[in-house]
Amino acid sequence: MTSLEAKREQFRKYLERSGVIDALSKALIKLYEEANKPDDAVRFIRKHLCDTCPDDEAFDNMKADLIEANNTIIELERELNRVRGNIKRTPSEVLKILENGMQRLDKEESESPIRKYLPGAFEELKDLKSMFGTTMADIFNAGFENPHSEKLAVYVGDHDCYNIFATVLDPIIRDYHGIPEDEDFKQPETDFGDPTTLKNLDPDGKFIKTTKIRVSRNIEEYAFLPKMSEEDYATVMERTSQVLMCLEGEQDGTFYALEDIDSETKKELIKTHVAFDKVNKLLEAGGGYRFWPTGRGIYYNAPRTFAVWVNEEDHLQVISMSQTGSLPEIYRRLINAMPTIEKDLKFRRDDKYGYMTASPTNLGSTLRASVHINLPKLSADVDKLRETCKSLNLEVRLREEEIEPSLEIANKQKLGITEYEAVKIFQDGILELIAQESEK
Incomplete structure (x- = not known):
């Protein structure tokens, strides 16, 4: 018996053992015995392959029932989040x-x-x-x-x-x-500096997958997310969406309530870092998902290089991003959006703590610049890379959950320095890491 014949015989036995031949034979016999042969023989056979298989009408009914059940689950989860959000501890x-x-x-x-x-x-x-x-x-x-x-x-x-x-x-x-004990910390006045003095981090596109810069803001009249009422969530989103729709030029975009975005679109937007979801276990334990998804929304432009997250961790996260290392362009796009956003919204700021946020990690300028970057030689020793990043005032996270694992590296300090100083520290640190990777 040739190799091909052996494979055929093996496959025939598999079909016989699994019941496929028996099911097909019964369906073909039914077709043979049918007095009025159907125009669509394939559909006829599919319908009679098994006694328990649903026909098209039954399948449509099952699908409708599933959608209804999912909607019921969503409403029950919303009600559960509402109850959790109103719990008062003794x-x-x-x-x-x-x-x-x-x-x-x-x-x-x-x-x-x-x-x-x-x-x-x-x-x-x-x-x-x-x-x-x-x-x-x-x-x-x-x-x-x-x-x-x-x-x-x-x-x-x-x-x-x-x-x-x-x-x-x-x-x-x-x-x-990183503020010494014997040093009073005080946040300097807001100073975004001149974006044209910055450099392209990766002009040849060898290392960087994405670059992102964001700042966080909280509106003065309200508590932060862990203590906001359900009405507050809705009001903050409504006020913010009206302001964002005034943005023009390259920041011109569209606002969407998170619950109005279909699941497939949401998955795609999350994958490209344009949208967010309820996936942060720390934020959940910290009370940041009260009344979810009420009051959560996103605004983004057509090229998806500019976005604003509403009620994710703070009231607003203003984000500029690119699949390049062009820091001047990314930073300029962020800076240009701020006057319109700040015109009609007054944000919580303190002389000591700067712009005030739910997480102490974001106090001060709140500016976080980050890259998803491939540094295969340096990342071969993660502990050493962490020490190197620490010496450069950067923090590193290994993003293993992605299809292609990569490093996310960002500036750490935000308090006690200006926005421009935060970006400059980030820039110099990333350039140093790329230089070290290239020398190895």
């Missing part, structure tokens, strides 16, 4: 969360700064609340639930937290932004 519950959380951090030998600084401030602050009702249990819950998070798992519910809980938050802020 003082004894707050104390229990704090005590259990501290015990967990100790038990798991967490390296979180919460474990380092909370015990010394516990007695002083345990019973306090901010003007919007935020407690320490709210602020540190994300850290308690994620004791080994590489990211700082701290989310405040409103601007007043930075004053009420300064005893514990200020040391955490100093550690993250």
Whole structure:
């Protein structure tokens, strides 16, 4: 028996064993016995392949039932989020969360700064609340639930937290932004500088996949996401969308409520970093998904090089991006959008903390510049790369969840320096990393 004949015989036995031959034979016999032969024989055979297979009408009914069931699930999830968002903890519950959380951090030998600084401030602050009702249990819950998070798992519910809980938050802020203990931190005036003085990070396109610069803002009248009411979410989105629709030129775009975008389009927009979804476990534990998806929206231009996220982590995240390393162009596009956005919206800002945000990591200028970059030689030793990035005031994350794993590298410090200084630190650091990669 030839190799081809052997394969045919093997396949025939497979069809026989799996019941395919029997099912086809029965369908063909039905077709043979049919007095009035159908025009569409294939459809006839498909219909009679098995006794339990649904016909087209039954399939359409099943599909409609599935859509209805999914819509019901969405409504139930919305109602559950609404109930969660309105839960008020008693003082004894707050104390229990704090005590259990501290015990967990100790038990798991967490390296979180919460474990380092909370015990010394516990007695002083345990019973306090901010003007919007935020407690320490709210602020540190994300850290308690994620004791080994590489990211700082701290989310405040409103601007007043930075004053009420300064005893514990200020040391955490100093550690993250690299501000010495003997140095008072104060945010300089906003200064975006001159984008034309910046450089293209990767003119030959050898290393960088995408470059993104964003700033975060919170409107003065409202709490931050963890303490906003359902009405606040809707109002912030409505006010923000009206302002964004005034943008012109290369920032001209369209606003969409997140819940109005179909699933396939949303997946594609998330893949290209234009949209966001409910996927951040730290933000969820920190209360950032209250009343989801109420009040969440995105604005973006046709080329998808400019976007604004509404009520993702802060009220607004203004984003400029490109699949190149052209830093001057990306930065200029961001800067040019800000006067229109700031014209009718007054944002929460403090002389000490700068623009105020839910996460202490974003205080100050709030400016985060990042690249998705391939550095195969340097990334062969991730620990050494992390140390190198630290010395350059950068932070690195390995994005293994993507189809092609890559590095995301961004500036770390945002507080105590201007917007331009943050971008310049980022630029110089990325250029140094590329130089080191090229020398290896």
